[in-house]
Ligand SMILES: [Ca+2]
């Protein structure tokens with residue numbers, strides 16, 4: 545009895561393996577076709593990954609069908625051909641083909657339920673795999689699109705900055721610059737791919753360059769630290785003496801001063817004075833006494849009083865070769881900057897210069913000479929100019945909620961050649 549049960553079990557096991565091999569084969573081939581069709585809906589970049597899955601499924605399906613043919617169909621076929629009863633069965637078949645006898649009822653084979661469970665599990669696994677590949681491909685595509693959009697925005701901002709540099713070069717009058725120049729207007733454009741750009745050009749020669757403190761003034765010329773002191777006083781910063789001396793020691797070439805390297809070498813971590821002009825605003829805040837809050841913009845007022853100026857509106861840091869003083873453009877400088885250079889008590893003179901430039905741009909520095917004492921003119925004239933050399937260019941590009949921002953200091957020489965003197969980050 546147990547022998548019979550064992551035989552039945554082996555028979556059912558063989559039947560299950562046979563059904564499983566065949567079902568898996570066809571199922572994998574069907575999934576391969578389905579996945580391949582799904583891949584046609586993807587972008588070309590992510591299609592190859594999905595088609596690889598399709599190829600693996602096709603390979604699994606074909607392998608199963610080959611195994612099914614080799615291990616089940618072929619033995620059946622050979623057994624049938626080699627059987628001694630084959631002729632007899634053929635004869636019976638021919639005899640019965642025309643017989644009116646009813647055919648024996650075909651009893652359907654009972655399939656093992658485990659086959660269905662295995663097929664469903666494989667189907668779920670393949671579906672999860674396809675979904676995972678799709679999600680990964682979409683995430684990769686999204687990252688590629690973001691990088692591409694960012695690159696487009698940077699290109700658009702760079703092109704806008706180049707356009708501003710071209711406008712500077714196209715200035716029809718290079719000998720003097722006023723506040724009403726074509727290059728000074730804010731430029732807003734929209735490019736064909738839908739990218740908005742805004743570019744502004746700021747005349748940096750309207751501010752006093754703090755790097756002028758690196759250079760010792762010639763005989764009879766106003767020292768730059770006195771101008772710096774005037775400007776800080778105008779900003780309400782009256783205790784600025786030590787800070788200005790610290791700045792001077794930081795950028796002057798020598799090591800002779802009370803704010804040279806020994807102050808910074810005792811800090812943690814230690815550092816030393818570079819003994820060269822500042823290369824950026826950020827460096828300024830490494831200097832003894834200089835803090836970012838000193839550069840906070842004060843509330844704008846239509847007419848502000850004495851000592852109410854804002855430091856960012858008065859000073860700058862220019863990337864120039866400081867073998868000379870970098871002058872301020874008297875056509876574009878603010879009243880505060882002019883007072884800082886000419887003297888805080890020179891209200892009348894500054895008003896006269898502002899009246900003069902309001903009628904038309906001042907075309908030569910000598911034109912203001914007639915407004916002041918010869919001694920004062922000799923004292924301050926190295927700090928005065930009527931044309932500008934340095935410009936801050938800020939270009940922004942926007943599209944679909946993303947933005948790119950480019951800032952640079954451009955230099956324009958007397959012949960109108962414009963170069964980027966410094967990228968700002
Ligand atoms: Ca001009």
Ligand SMILES: [Ca+2]
Pocket residue numbers: 792793794795796797798799800801804817819
């Ligand atoms: Ca020094």
